[in-house]
Amino acid sequence: MNRIADHCKSSLLWLLTLFFTLTLSTSLNAAPQKTEIPMPGPWGDDFSETITDPEQVGDTASTQRFRQQQMQMLSAYYRSLEQALRYSADHHGQLENLASNFAHRAQQLPDWFRERTPAHGEESGALERVWEAPERFQQHMEQFRERAADLADRVERSSDAVQDEAVEEKLNRVRHQCLACHQEFRHR
Numbered sequence: 338m339n340r341i342a343d344h345c346k347s348s349l350l351w352l353l354t355l356f357f358t359l360t361l362s363t364s365l366n367a368a369p370q371k372t373e374i375p376m377p378g379p380w381g382d383d384f385s386e387t388i389t390d391p392e393q394v395g396d397t398a399s400t401q402r403f404r405q406q407q408m409q410m411l412s413a414y415y416r417s418l419e420q421a422l423r424y425s426a427d428h429h430g431q432l433e434n435l436a437s438n439f440a441h442r443a444q445q446l447p448d449w450f451r452e453r454t455p456a457h458g459e460e461s462g463a464l465e466r467v468w469e470a471p472e473r474f475q476q477h478m479e480q481f482r483e484r485a486a487d488l489a490d491r492v493e494r495s496s497d498a499v500q501d502e503a504v505e506e507k508l509n510r511v512r513h514q515c516l517a518c519h520q521e522f523r524h525r
């Protein structure tokens with residue numbers, strides 16, 4: 338009787354060992370677990386996330402955020418133009434397209450500042466002055482729009498924009514206008 342029980346026990350032990358060995362080896366060989374990436378989410382070190390629940394974001398914050406994203410887009414256009422003009426022979430073909438898109442964006446500036454949405458306290462953002470001195474701000478926007486259009490026009494008419502000093506000069510004039518407006522109307 339005892340011998341039968343012993344036999345059962347050892348068979349059970351053997352089965353258990355087999356079971357664990359199999360489970361362990363399959364889990365070791367298994368493909369790494371899938372990672373779930375929630376969207377929207379970050380895609381790089383320098384990307385500010387937009388994962389806040391839309392229900393929790395007020396109109397002011399959302400107008401400011403949208404405006405800031407548009408400014409970053411403007412900045413990316415400017416930097417791409419600069420890059421294509423000065424450094425990357427590979428991208429010379431895109432100059433005209435970049436410059437005309439940039440000029441188009443420059444016309445949209447007034448839309449981003451329609452609502453009175455200044456930054457408060459130490460927050461970086463638009464100063465109250467944007468809405469308190471609207472005529473002055475308007476002048477800056479117009480100057481900027483004109484300079485961007487002027488740049489696009491010159492790039493389009495130039496037979497070799499890269500060698501054309503007027504293009505370089507017009508790009509600089511655009512940059513100075515970005516800075517001039519920031520100096521008066523933006524808090525960092």
Ligand code: HEC
Pocket residue numbers: 401404405406408409411412413415446456461462463464467474477478481511512514515516518519522523524
């Ligand atoms: C007519 C005024 C004006 C002009 C022209 C202008 N900006 Fe701005 N910019 C602002 C103001 C005001 C803010 C602050 C907006 C806010 O945070 O609500 C700003 C913010 C920014 C920001 C910060 C965005 C963020 O994420 O907080 C960048 C980058 C920027 N501008 C780049 C540029 C570049 C590059 C140009 C020119 C190619 C330019 N801007 C032209 C007024 C201007």
